Amino acid sequence: MFNPADFNAEELVVRDRAIAAFHRSKDLPEALEATRAPLLQFVQADAMALCLMHVEPFDFQWHVPGPPVPILDGYAELAQHDFLREPILKRPNVPIRDTQLLTRDAYERTLIYQRSRELDPPLEHIMAVLLPIRPGLVGALAFYRTLRRPFSSGNASALSSLNEHLMNMVRNCSDFQTTATGARLLEVLYNRPDTGFIVVEPPSRIELRSPRADGLLEKWFARSDFDSCGLPEIFKAQLNALVRMDADSRLDNNVWISLHGDTYRTVRFVEMPAPDGPRQWALIMNEIPTSIPLPAQMKLQLTPRQVDIAKYLLRNRSNKQIAEESGLSFHTVKTHVRDIFNELKVDDRADFLYQAARLNKPV
Structure with a gap:
């Protein structure tokens, strides 16, 4: 939970820079690289890495922005010796530090620490958090210090304040797979039969609307519900409200959902990357039946x-x-x-x- 009172003015500026960087790309490696410097500064770490893990079938992939962390190249052999893995799996969204689990002597006896000293740089301290992305997919975000200066509870609070933003970034990158900018969405998303997409440049300029979106809009709304731009008034109002909100407030207001008969009508508002020009938003539209049994x-x-x-x-x-x-x-x-x-x-x-x-x- 983010509480501005927990941070000084300089820290809040750095945090805002990190959040802004999360939206610069929908390509995960690019997004991580963009956010690396302010995120490391905010958390006070020397290096970071994100491990995306699929549960069934199990597989994982490390993404390391900036200089490499050599020990991660052989992580498959070290995974069973990773003393942080089980604790973070048991407590999603809770940053956990090495000093909470092991004494210094015990830590220095771990294979993780010993191998890091062999490969350089030595990982003198580690802090990690598990980010639930969606069923079957999680992200383990790890931060490292190469000097013997333990992560503090304040560092953990700083990371915790960004959890939802980080999950949102990884989820959006996973959805889009590669960068989508300007008036374009990925062709694969544009042609998906189950989902409608509208790309809007606020306050109401429609840049792109997929065929499925046309069908859903016609089904969901009467002519009198639309603004002159062709966007439903209710979507325009929510989008304009999101544009005016700070990044933390947007997290709780980026989904519209309406129950209609035997279906839920849902729209997810996703801020698009914008290397150049005005920021655009994608409105992702779905219909979900209400008669959903619990899987x-x-x-x-x-x-x-x-x-x-x-x-x-x-x-x-x-x-x-x-x-x-x-x-x-x-x-x-x-x-x-x-x-x-x-x-x-x-x-x-x-x-x-x-x-x-x-x-x-x-x-």
């Missing part, structure tokens, strides 16, 4: 009580409605919902609905 693989990851709460979520019940219908307190329901999202590695209700639909009928 078996999700059910296996939840407790019986969480399964009950998840089924309420799939019926579009609010936390207040779930509390009233289940006999639980609002606070208890809110805690269950948070734990469900953490366990399933989804970031919000819209993402949960989408992933449940996808697992029931993979696309």
Whole structure:
């Protein structure tokens, strides 16, 4: 959770620079390189690396912006000796430092430390956090210090304040795969039959609209619902509000969802990279049926009580409605919902609905 009072004015400036860099590209290596300097400055580290891990089938890939970290080239042989891997898997979104797990003597006896000294640079201290990207995909973001100066709780708080931004960056890069700029979206996304895309230059200039988006707009809205630019008034209002918000506020307002009959209508607002010219936004449109059973693989990851709460979520019940219908307190329901999202590695209700639909009928 971000609290501006936890940081001084200089730190807040650096944090803002890091967040701005997250949006410079939808190509993951480019995005990591763009954000490397301000992120290392904000977290106070010498090097960083991101490991993307697919759960089934298991595979991983390291992305290292800037100078290489040689020990990661042979990580497959060292993975079973990685003392941070299990702790971060058990506590998503919580930065964990080597000093929380091991004494200095114990740390220096680890194969990770000994091999790093052989290969140079030595990894004198490590801090890592697990970023849930979507079901089946997680990112382990690690920071390294080459001098014997432990990461502090303040460094962990700095990293924690950026978790949602980092997850959003990796998720968007994963969606887009390569950079999309100007008036273009990737051809593969443009032609997807299950999703509509609109590219807008705020406040209301439509640069591109896919055929599927045309069909969804015609189905979802009456003529009187549209602005003169051809964009529904409700989308224009939300987009213009997002443009005026700071980056932290946008995280809680970048999804529009509406229940209509037996379907959810969802729109995700994604800020596009802009090396040159005005910033553009992609509006990603989907229809998701309300009659979504809880997928078996999700059910296996939840407790019986969480399964009950998840089924309420799939019926579009609010936390207040779930509390009233289940006999639980609002606070208890809110805690269950948070734990469900953490366990399933989804970031919000819209993402949960989408992933449940996808697992029931993979696309």
